[in-house]
Amino acid sequence: MTSHCMVSLSLSTGWSIPGSLSFNVGTAGAKVFSGPAVEEFGHTVQQFRNHQGKWLLVGSPWSGYNQDRKGDVYKCxxxxxSSGxxxxxxxxxxSISTVSNVNVNMSLGLTLxxxxxxxxxxxxxxxWAQKCGSQYYYPGICAENSLLFSPLIKTCGGPMDIxxxxxxSNSIYPWPPVVAFLKKLLENLDIGPDxxxxxxxxxAVDPAFEFHLDSHKTKDSIIAAAAKIPQKSGLETNxxxxxxxxxxxSAFLPTNGARPGASKVMVVVTDGESHDKGLKDDVIGKCEQEKITRFGIAVLGYYIRNDIDTKNLIAEIKSIAxxxxxxxxxxxxxxEALLEIAGTLGDRIFNIEGTGKGGDFQMEMSQVGFSAHQTKKQNMMMLGAVGAYGxxxxxxxxTPQKSDIFPKTAFENILEDRNHSSLLGxxxxxxxxxxxxxYVAGAPRSNHTGQVIVYIINSKGQPTVIDSQRGDQIGSYYGSVLCPxxxxxxxxxxILLxxxxxxxxxxKKETxxxxxxxxxxxxxxxxxILKGPSPADNARFGMSISAVPDLNMxxxxxxxxxxxLEDNNRGVIYVFNGDKKKLRTQCSQKILGSQLDPALKYFGRSLDANSDLNDxxxxxxxxxxxxxxxxxxxRGLAVVTMRANFNPDKINILSKTCRVSGRLVSCFNTTVCFSSTFxxxxxxxxxxxxxxxxxxxDLQSSRVTSRGQFSNLERVLQRxxxxxxxxxxxxxxxFVQVKRDNMNWFDDGLLNEVPTHILQVYFNIHSYPLCIVLSKMSVVFCSSSKMLVSFKNKRLSFTVSxxxxxxNAYNTRVMATYSKNLFYASITPPSDETEVKCSSTRETRSLSCQVGYPALRKNQEVTFLINFDFNLNQLQTEADVSFxxxxxxxxxxxxxxxxSISxxxxxxxxxxxxxxxxxxxYVVDMDNEVKTTVNTFNDIGPELKFSLKVSTGNFPVNIAYLTxxxxxxxxxxxxxxxxxxxNTAPAGDVSCEVDSLVNPLKISEKPYTSSFSKExxxxxxxxxxxxxxxQPMKCVLKDMGMMSDFFVNMTTRIWNGTFAAVSIDRQINLFLIIYIKPGMKGEIPVGVIVGSVIGGLLLLALVIGLLWKVCASLLHFMM
Incomplete structure (x- = not known):
């Protein structure tokens, strides 16, 4: 009976067509049209055709720069x-004849x-703006062939009586600045009967007219009259x-020129507290009833010049306003400072004219036409008005018949604007x-993250929001570009892109x-999302998006x-292909502007791909x-298809009929065939x-060994x-290479551009329906039971049998896992040359070793060494390995x-x-007189200085004791x-107990009488x-880092008197030899016992008795 253990060997074929590379937007023969860059030529582009032919329309919104930025459109x-x-x-x-046109900076061509x-x-x-007096509105304007329209054009101002x-009074001084203020304020108003x-x-004491509302019909006339107003003077301010x-x-009476329905505005200018403030509540209350808008201006000059508190004056004028x-x-x-506020006051009055209530702007700054889209079913043009409603x-x-302008409340709730300036439209x-x-509109600054809103128009002609989507990053301008x-x-x-x-x-790159x-x-x-530029580049991918009817046919x-902005601001475009009802997220083509023209900048800022321009x-x-x-x-497309077959379609890897590099291997033939349609x-x-x-x-890494080779001894062949x-x-x-196989079938569901074919490979096992094996493994640790690890001794070896x-045991392998204080280092192969191959995965700390692949034969024993090295960055009390x-x-x-071994x-x-x-x-001179009264250290004897240095090695030490x-x-x-x-160094890490050791006799502070006995x-x-x-001195050394030095420095004196009193031969002059030598180490072992892990840091608890002895010997020398 024969059973087959199946594996798979996959063959993938990829191809490339020079100049096409499986996509069909050609770069050769590209036509480049040029225009004035300073005029932003190329900001927009549209393919256009009429009875005269096919054209490119190109927006140049700064056309006229640098005199103006009127903007224009070019046809190419x-x-x-010609490339012009x-x-x-x-x-x-x-130009609209019924209004005062201001088209200096209208940026025509911004939308196309x-x-x-x-x-x-x-x-x-x-x-595009219209002028109302000295004020400007920006309703925007659009042109469709010869038809001009501005849906939000308005009648300037409206009637207003001021x-x-x-x-x-006498306290107003000097008077000319007041007159200058009046002139500047009047210049900012749209003066006229309508x-x-x-x-x-x-x-001062009493009020009087300088002139009435209807006294002057023109701005020039009223400014001339105001310039001649003299100061009234008076001792009171009523x-x-x-x-x-x-x-x-009189002021707001029809007999003096007041008009029914005109807005009423009063401007009060005074420099002092009133003498009739008792009338305040009644007078201001009547002004409120008659809806008179009041501006109050307090001139503080008199109070400041006379050092008077201005608090009451300011409070009174605020009550008027x-x-x-x-x-x-x-x-x-x-x-003199009145002139500075005249412009601001005029703007505030203009605000009343523009909005009708002195509140926020409504449609005055709407900038209609910032974006535009022609609908299909309603034959209506959608126009974005980003400046509307503040x-x-x-x-x-x-539509040519009407313009539907929706109130602020139409989108207020969904935007949740709160003064965030959503820029809807x-x-x-x-x-x-x-x-x-x-209908879909983008609001790229909504809540700062951006928003897309979907709405319909209900039976009342008002928007009903159906859905919305918000962006996920502040400042990303989500929704600034939309493409259905x-x-x-x-x-x-x-799909909506x-x-x-x-x-x-x-x-931090704007990709x-x-x-x-x-x-x-x-x-x-x-x-x-679509997969676009590298994250290392500023690119602004998505600045323009254009749908294409069908590029690849x-x-x-x-x-x-x-x-x-990709490619250092030279620009790139990407092509993405549709697939059924979806869009492939991987681009089929990437075109760099620098490949077309090295001088190109911002290639891809605008796009259009709606039409066939070359038939x-x-x-x-x-x-x-x-x-x-x-x-x-x-360009036309050649669709290349490929098929592959294998002969034989199944192979037995134990049957080896081909020779490669002097050895027999299994082999087969593959035939690949190509055909094309256009x-x-x-x-x-x-x-x-x-x-x-x-x-x-399916083996993606280039470092993985393939199970097959071509005649070039590589897994890849190019033709x-x-x-x-x-x-x-x-x-x-x-040629089939012997390699471990995990029996994993390879799924050939790749993109249809890269076909993959699978060949089945099997092991032929005779006589048994199952492969039954009695195997045994033993592991021997090759070192002593305790491991002393040092920088020079960090190898850990195991003998595995x-x-x-x-x-036969097929695909025999030894698996090992090891603790994180070990690295896999190498193996020592078996002496009988049985093949053993090992690979490790550092992330999982695992090791897999093939043993005698493809099969371990009956009664075969394989012995080899697995070697690990200690990871000196991970110190633990045990090394654990499981096999x-x-x-x-x-x-x-x-x-x-x-x-398992620990x-x-x-x-x-x-x-x-x-x-x-x-x-x-040190030379001892017996003839020198010994001083018994000691006042200074010099009276004791010669100075002996010595320094002890403690040096660490490749391991940190938490604490050590030095005696x-x-x-x-x-x-x-x-x-x-x-x-x-x-003294010690570093002082913070080394400390010694020296209180009773250093200068215990207080020499230099008081005399000391010494005495010496014969000995x-x-x-x-x-x-x-x-x-x-x-006498012992104990020192503590803390936080001893690797490769660091620590010092204990001592100064001492040798007592002359002692050596003068010793019993020796007085006929011979003596030398005293002073030397320092290391003493015997204490009973604590040299090895450092590893402590516990505290707070994520491996702390070393070190207790070492380091005993150093200072020995003095008397050696006799003949002088």
């Missing part, structure tokens, strides 16, 4: 040989779009009588579900991001995405750059392609071939195939001690060494702690 002829473009000169024709009529286009200048109530009228009333006079008696007072109250330090923004629905588009058209896509061309929108071009990655949202009945759902719509039935791609537009031509169907071949054959294609409509085949021989007692022997056969007794570990501290001394010998024993007295009690000083030292060879009395 596709068919002609013709300006359409639209800027000079953009197709319309419902094939031979027309629309462009907008969102910064009464200026002016304090002319707009603004002004009356001036001057008062402010509230003057306000009542202006309100009731309308609320909120921060909008309607002013104060200036002197009359930059919250809105969308205007425009930055982008607009529509989505279709087959029966209904949904009907992938399968069934009339139903499948949302650009967030300023999305910043973790490396940009494009989100994919699926669409179902108005509901958006996240479908991931597979029946599905595609997408082109611009990244204008080959394939849409072409138009790309805007800085000062240039590039026309790329799509899109469009007109053949353009043959196709020259280069293909790669890869064995074991060139020419393919037409007929099939072309090549045959290759493949694997024995098979029964039938297990496995095979693909059935094991009778698995329990004897496992072994080895205690000590680490050598590697501490070294050294010393230096300032004396090598220094000093021979201080002889056995008879005579003093030997007197310690005068001890016989002739039989003493050495003065040490056995022959003399020693």
């Amino acid at each position: 002829e596709i068919r002609g040989a 473009c013709q300006r359409l000169n639209l800027q000079n024709s953009v 779009t197709r319309t419902a009529t094939e031979d027309t286009f629309m462009t907008c200048g969102p910064l 009464a200026i109530v002016l304090d002319g 707009n603004t009228q002004v009356s001036i009333i001057q008062y 402010t509230f009588r003057a306000i009542e006079f202006a309100r009731c008696v 309308s609320t909120p007072t921060d909008r309607y109250f002013f104060n200036v330090s002197a009359e 930059w919250s923004g809105t969308v205007v629905h425009y 930055y982008s607009v588009t529509t989505l279709n579900d087959g029966s209904m058209e949904y 896509l009907d992938v399968d061309k069934d009339g139903v929108s499948d 949302v650009g967030a071009p300023m999305f910043m990655n973790e490396q 940009g991001k494009v989100y994919l949202l699926s669409f179902t009945k108005g509901i958006l759902s996240d479908q991931g 597979d029946g599905y719509s595609d997408v082109v995405v611009g990244a204008p 080959d039935t394939i849409p072409d791609v138009s790309v805007g750059a800085y000062g240039k537009v590039v026309q790329l031509w799509s 899109r469009p169907k007109i053949p353009v071949g043959p196709v020259a392609l280069r293909y790669n054959l890869t064995l074991d294609a 060139d071939i020419r393919v037409s409509t007929g099939e072309v085949c090549d045959t290759y021989e493949v 694997v024995t098979n007692k029964k039938e 297990e022997a496995l095979s693909d056969s059935t094991e009778v007794n698995p329990s004897d195939n496992q072994a 080895i205690p570990v000590h680490y050598d501290s590697e501490i070294a001690l050294s010393r230096e001394a300032n004396l090598n010998f 220094v024993s000093l021979p201080s007295y002889t056995a008879g009690g005579n003093p030997l060494l007197y310690v005068t000083g001890v 016989n030292l002739m039989g003493t060879e050495e003065l040490n702690c056995k022959t003399a009395k020693c």
